[in-house]
Amino acid sequence: MTKWIAGTFRTTDLVLSKGGKLPEAELAYIHTGELAADGSNVVLVTHGYTTGHHFVMPGSLAAEGSWSELVGPGRAIDTDRFFVVSTNALGSCYGSSGPASIDPTTGAAYGDSFPRVTITDTVRLQRVFLESMGVTSLYAIAGPSMGGIQAFQWGVQYPDWTDRLVVAVSGFESPARQGTTERGAFAEKIRAEPGWDGGRPGKGAIVPWLVQLRLHTLREYCMDEALRDQGLSDEDVDARLNELAHQWAEGFHPWSLVSLGQAIGDYGVSDQLSRIKARVLLALCDNDRIFPASRGPELVHQLKAADVNVRFVKIPSRYGHLASGLDWQLWDRELREFLA
DSSP states (O other): OOOOEEEEEEEEEEEOTTSSEEEEEEEEEEEESOOOTTSOOEEEEEOOTTSOGGGGSTTOOOTTOOOTTTEETTSSEETTTOEEEEEOOTTOSSSSSSTTSBOTTTSSBOGGGSOOOOHHHHHHHHHHHHHHTTOOOBSEEEEETHHHHHHHHHHHHSTTSBSEEEEESOOSBOOTTOOHHHHHHHHHHHHTSTTOGGGOOOTTTTHHHHHHHHHHHHHHTTHHHHHHTTTOOHHHHHHHHHHHHHHHHHHSOHHHHHHHHHHHHHOBOGGGGGGOOSEEEEEEETTOSSSBGGGHHHHHHHHHHTTOOEEEEEEOOSSGGGHHHHTGGGTHHHHHHHHO
C-alpha cells in the first residue's frame, strides 16, 4: 500500500498576476516515494477543477477521474521509481489558500473577497514549494482536466524545468463554454443563494444547491454510465449519485467554484506553444463533452507547428471526462512508455 506524506507549504507576500498579493500563501501537498540524490525523478501530479490533490489516493471522489490506479508501486506512475508530489491548487478548499482560508487582515474567512488567482499563480507557487524541497527540475508533470491545464502552463512558464507533460482530458485553451459573461452570472447566482453571507456560508444552508450542481456535473462527466456498468439499477444509480453529491457538497466551498472557474477562464497558452521544450502526451476521450477527442488532430497540428514533440492517444471510453481514471487500462501502456 502506498504511503503518502501530507504537509502544507507556507510563504508570504505571493504576488498575483491579476494584481495584489497574498500576504500568507499556503499550498497543501502529499508526496510518496524516494527523492533521488540528484533530484532527477520528480513527478508532479495535478488535479481537476472540483477535486483536490488526494485524487491519486484510493477512495477519491474525483469527478474528473481518480488516478489511484495509475499512481503507485509498479504502476504507470511508479512510486518505486519516482518521487511523486501532488499539490492542491490556489483557490481550492482542500488545504491551499482559497475562499475558506482566514484573511490575516480581518481574522475572518476570505469568502468572496478572496483575491483573483490564475493558473500562472498556482504554477509559480508550486515552483517555490518544489525549490524549498531542493527540487530543480521535474521528470514529468501529469494531470487530468484542470490538472492538464497546469501541465501546459508549466510547459510555457518554466520550459527548462520539465522533460515531459502528460495532459489528459484537457487542452491548451479554456473550454469555450467558460465565457466571462457566464462566469459572472454564475458568481451572482451563488451570491443569491440562502445562507451565502458574503462567502462565509454557515449551517449548510447552501448545501442543497451544491448537491444539485454536483448531480449535474456527475451526469455531464458520465458518472451515471459508469455506475450502470457496475450493474446498478437506475434507482440505485440515482441513490449513489445523490450520495456522492452530498459528500462533495458538505466539504467543498462554493466560492472555490468561482475562484477556480475564473482561473480556468483566464487560461490560454496557444500563443506560447513554441516555448514548450518538453515532450507531450495528449490523451483525450471519444465521449468527453468538455475536451472531446475529435479535437485531438487539430491540437496535435498546432503543437507540431510550434515544433513540440507530441504524441496523441485516443481513449475509447464511454466515460467521458472520467475516462483517464475509470478506464485507466485503455491508456496505461502509452503512459508507461512515455514515462519510460
